[in-house]
Amino acid sequence: MREPNxxxxxxxxxxxxxEAYASLVRRHASRVYAVCLAMLHDxxxxxxxxxxxxxxxxxxxxxxxxxxxxxxxxxxxxxNHCRDHWRTQKRRDELLHKHSQExxxxxxxxxxxxxxxxxxxxxxxxxPLMLYYFDGQSIDNLAKALDISRAGVGSRLARARHALRxxxxxxxx
Amino acid sequence: xxxxxxxxxxxxDRLALMTSGDLSDPExxxxxxxxxxxxxxxxxxxxxxxxxxxxxxxxxxHQKQVELVESNVIARILQPEPDRREAxxxxxxxxIMQTKSGRLLAGSTAAAxxxxxxxxxxxxxxxxxxxxxxxxxxxxxxxxxxxxxxxGSDRHEAIKTYSPIGFSQITYEDGEVVERYFIDFAAGTMIxxxxxxxxxxxxxxxxxMIDRYVEKDPQAIFTELTALDxxxxxxxxxxxxxxxxxxxxxxxxVPELVENAEIEAWVDVKTKWPIRIDIRGTSADGRIAKRxxxxxFEWNIPVDEDDFQWNIPRAYDVASGIEIEMDExxxxxxxxxFARVMDRYPPTLAYExxxxxxWKQLGMRMLTTDVIPEMHRIRATCSFxxxxxxxERQVVYFGDRVTPGDPDRVLLRWKTDQDDQYRVVYxxxxxxxxxxxxxxxxxxx
Numbered sequence: 001m002r003e004p005n006x007x008x009x010x011x012x013x014x015x016x017x018x019e020a021y022a023s024l025v026r027r028h029a030s031r032v033y034a035v036c037l038a039m040l041h042d043x044x045x046x047x048x049x050x051x052x053x054x055x056x057x058x059x060x061x062x063x064x065x066x067x068x069x070x071x072x073x074x075x076x077x078x079x080n081h082c083r084d085h086w087r088t089q090k091r092r093d094e095l096l097h098k099h100s101q102e103x104x105x106x107x108x109x110x111x112x113x114x115x116x117x118x119x120x121x122x123x124x125x126x127x128p129l130m131l132y133y134f135d136g137q138s139i140d141n142l143a144k145a146l147d148i149s150r151a152g153v154g155s156r157l158a159r160a161r162h163a164l165r166x167x168x169x170x171x172x173x
Numbered sequence: 174x175x176x177x178x179x180x181x182x183x184x185x186d187r188l189a190l191m192t193s194g195d196l197s198d199p200e201x202x203x204x205x206x207x208x209x210x211x212x213x214x215x216x217x218x219x220x221x222x223x224x225x226x227x228x229x230x231x232x233x234x235h236q237k238q239v240e241l242v243e244s245n246v247i248a249r250i251l252q253p254e255p256d257r258r259e260a261x262x263x264x265x266x267x268x269i270m271q272t273k274s275g276r277l278l279a280g281s282t283a284a285a286x287x288x289x290x291x292x293x294x295x296x297x298x299x300x301x302x303x304x305x306x307x308x309x310x311x312x313x314x315x316x317x318x319x320x321x322x323x324x325g326s327d328r329h330e331a332i333k334t335y336s337p338i339g340f341s342q343i344t345y346e347d348g349e350v351v352e353r354y355f356i357d358f359a360a361g362t363m364i365x366x367x368x369x370x371x372x373x374x375x376x377x378x379x380x381x382m383i384d385r386y387v388e389k390d391p392q393a394i395f396t397e398l399t400a401l402d403x404x405x406x407x408x409x410x411x412x413x414x415x416x417x418x419x420x421x422x423x424x425x426x427v428p429e430l431v432e433n434a435e436i437e438a439w440v441d442v443k444t445k446w447p448i449r450i451d452i453r454g455t456s457a458d459g460r461i462a463k464r465x466x467x468x469x470f471e472w473n474i475p476v477d478e479d480d481f482q483w484n485i486p487r488a489y490d491v492a493s494g495i496e497i498e499m500d501e502x503x504x505x506x507x508x509x510x511f512a513r514v515m516d517r518y519p520p521t522l523a524y525e526x527x528x529x530x531x532w533k534q535l536g537m538r539m540l541t542t543d544v545i546p547e548m549h550r551i552r553a554t555c556s557f558x559x560x561x562x563x564x565e566r567q568v569v570y571f572g573d574r575v576t577p578g579d580p581d582r583v584l585l586r587w588k589t590d591q592d593d594q595y596r597v598v599y600x601x602x603x604x605x606x607x608x609x610x611x612x613x614x615x616x617x618x
Contacts, residue, residue, distance in 0.1 A: 022247045029243040037235065047238045054246040063310060065473050072315045073473075076337065080312045118231075129228070152478050154186035156359050161189070161224050 010067030013058070021058050028071060029054065032078050034130040038118070039082035049085060053078045118164065129160040180217040181207070188218050192225045306445045308399055311392050316476045319391060320469040324451075333467075334474075339481025340386055357481040358383050363497075364483050365549065367540060372490040374545050379498025385556050391467055395447055397426075398436050408442065411449055412468065415442045429552075429559030430525045432457040446472055456526050463525050492542035497553040499560060505602050507554030508572075508584070510547040518572035518584065519551060522558035527551060561587045567595075575600045583615050 004012075004023070012020035032053050036046035057074050064073050118130070132153070143153045180188055187204050190196050196204060208215055316336040322329060331344040331352075338359060344352035353366040356378060366373035378386075398421050406418035422435040431454025439449040450467040485491055497503060512518055515534060519527045531539050531548065538544060561568035568587040575584045579600030586597045593609045607615065 018250050021250055025243055025246050025250070029246065030239045033235070033239045033242050043235060043238050047242055050239075050242040051246050051249075054242070055249065058250055060309065060313065063313070066475065069315050069473065069475070072337070073313060076315055077313050149478055150190065152359060154189040157192075158180075158185050158189035158221075161221060164224065 005068070006070040007067030010061060010064055010070050014062045014064070018058075021061065024057075024070060025054050028074055031071065032074060035075055035078040036082055038130040039079065040085060041118075045085070049081055050078070053081050056081070129157060129164070132157055180214045181211060184211075184214050185217075188214065188221060191218075192221050303442075303445050304399065304440075307440050307447070308396060310445055310472070311395050311447060314392055314472045316472070316474050317391055318471045318474050319467045321465055321467050324464040324466055334476065334480060335391065336476045336480075338476065338478060341481055353483060355481050355483045356383070356386060357478065358386075359478070360482075362482075363549075364485065365545065366483065366485065366489065367545075370540055371486070371488050372540070372542055372545075373485045373492075374495060374542060374549065375485065375491060375493040376495040376497055376546070376549060379496070379500070379503070381499040382497055382553060382556065385499055385560070391447065391450060391470070394436065394450065395438055398438055401426075406437070406439075411439045414448060416440055416448060417442055427452070427454070427559070428523065428562040429555040430454060430523055431463060432521065432523045432526065446470065454523075454525055456521070456523070490542055492546050495546045495549065497549055499553055499556045501557070501596070501604065503550070504554040504557040504585075505598060505604060507547075507550035507552075508598070509602050511551045511554075512577045514544055514547050517576055520573040522555045522570050522572070522585075524552050524555040527555070558585075577601065581615075582618055583612075586612065586616075 004020075006024065006027070009020045009024050009027075013024060029050065033046055033050040036049040036053070037043065040046050040049060053074065056077055060077070064070065140150060143150045184204060184207055187196060187200060191201065191204055208218060316334070318332065318334045321331045321333055321342075329344060329346050329351075331342050334341045338357070340354070340356040340358075342352070342354040343350055350368050353368065354363070356363045361378050361380070361383065363376045363378045364373060365376070398419065401421040401423070403419040403421040406420055408415060408417045410416065411418070416439040418437060418439040420435065420437045422433070426434040426436055433455045435453040437449075437451040437453075438447055440446065441448045447470060448468065452463075452465045452467075454463045454465075456462075508518055515531065520530060521527065528548075531544075535544060539548070558568060558570060566587040566589075568585070569583075570585050571583060572585075575582045577600060580603070582600045584598050584600050584602075586595050588594070589596050589606060594606055595609065595612045596604060596606050597612065597615060598604045
């Protein structure tokens with residue numbers, strides 16, 4: 001039997017079919033987690049955030065007009081959620097009089113591993129890279145999900161890897 | 174190591190696709206043939222494979238978290254309704270009590286309730302209860318297309334398309350296309366074309382500049398506006414629809430465009446989507462005013478990469494090799510370029526106030542491939558200045574009194590991250606960092 005596509009699942013989910021939304025969760029949990037990890041850098045925070053995002057997705061699914069855009073839509077919710085998380089964190093840090101400079105200087109002086117280097121990549125590069133590796137899908141599927149051409153995916157990944165390599169080289173002197 | 178960073182131009186993308194086995198047979202054969210001939214691409218390919226392996230291992234190490242996310246969410250959404258409520262209460266309570274983020278959220282929520290009572294009960298008196306839905310709609314929109322036009326001029330209008338993958342603008346004068354902008358965020362490219370004059374400028378755009386383009390979209394403006402101390406304008410009919418409006422003003426709204434701005438936003442009560450945003454900008458002395466209206470919004474429209482790319486026709490006169498970015502070196506370059514064209518620095522770094530000055534001095538020469546790139550560069554300078562204003566870096570610009578012939582006078586300065594340290598750009602565009610006492614002495618010159 002043919003697997004329902006995202007648009008069909010979104011349509012069923014917005015009419016109250018929770019099984020349909022569960023299928024969307026199975027299909028997109030890794031993407032959402034990847035986005036959260038890319039932005040929050042902490043696995044535990046990212047796990048909490050990804051759960052919140054997917055639950056929020058169910059609550060808001062009726063507002064998504066074009067079900068084919070689910071991947072982009074849930075990615076956007078994840079990005080917004082993580083930005084809110086940053087702001088809360090920032091406010092808390094300010095309240096606690098933590099000097100953010102200390103943290104960044106400390107992290108820059110230590111030898112970073114791949115995770116640190118990924119964390120320092122600009123969003124523009126980090127997100128496609130994380131989505132690609134975490135989704136574990138073919139370039140064709142990724143191109144479809146990101147709404148760009150295959151060459152575009154290749155180009156983004158190549159640039160992301162360049163940037164990552166530069167960071168690793170820089171940190172290793 | 175440079176070899177890694179420079180594969181042959183035609184093979185970089187294809188080598189990336191080859192890493193994951195995503196090339197067709199003919200493509201693969203072509204790339205293999207090239208690899209056998211090109212040592213540079215072989216080094217690149219080897220490094221790509223190493224990175225690919227490292228990233229795959231890294232991803233697998235997070236697989237457990239992904240599985241937990243999936244199972245926890247599915248368990249929550251598939252629980253029967255009454256149990257879910259009960260279990261929800263228990264797990265939420267446990268989460269609040271046992272986790273730092275839970276306690277933080279509980280504290281923030283309590284604070285938010287207090288702020289809500291203080292602000293809303295006193296100021297807005299609950300005229301529209303669905304702002305949260307509106308903000309949520311806007312924030313989660315995947316794309317937006319709208320019309321922008323300067324009020325008071327019926328001849329021009331622009332159709333702007335905003336999305337996470339790019340921005341485009343087509344400007345019409347009496348129905349004819351007079352200007353096109355295309356920015357492809359992934360490729361980091363911008364094309365600005367002026368069809369009636371058959372000229373175009375092709376630029377590369379840095380990531381910080383792209384972030385600024387993203388931040389300026391109507392979604393961001395609206396979200397920012399609702400986070401400010403705004404005035405409730407109540408309910409009235411706008412474009413034939415029942416709408417509620419809010420208004421905020423201040424220097425920090427769009428400092429890179431105008432020195433003072435007032436933004437008014439109207440939202441359809443029924444659909445809970447914005448239907449009009451008016452931006453009124455004035456110079457500090459009130460002499461220059463600009464009023465732009467964004468309306469005819471379409472949200473969540475399908476977009477793809479092709480919407481943000483454009484093949485420049487062969488007949489066009491093209492300027493290329495221009496790079497714009499929102500950082501100090503490019504900001505200084507922008508000032509230098511402007512001075513080369515105009516023999517002076519811009520009197521202000523609010524872009525909408527610079528344009529009329531240039532137009533007045535250069536007239537149609539403004540629309541040449543010599544001058545247009547400088548306008549984009551100075552626009553990047555303005556964006557950098559705007560960023561400093563928003564970050565409250567005590568930025569001051571003296572372009573109205575300092576000229577390229579004043580090598581020791583301060584043209585632009587701002588506070589750095591360090592205590593009592595200021596970055597100073599002089600009239601000859603040298604830059605250095607000085608302390609507060611030295612700055613005082615410099616600014617006294």
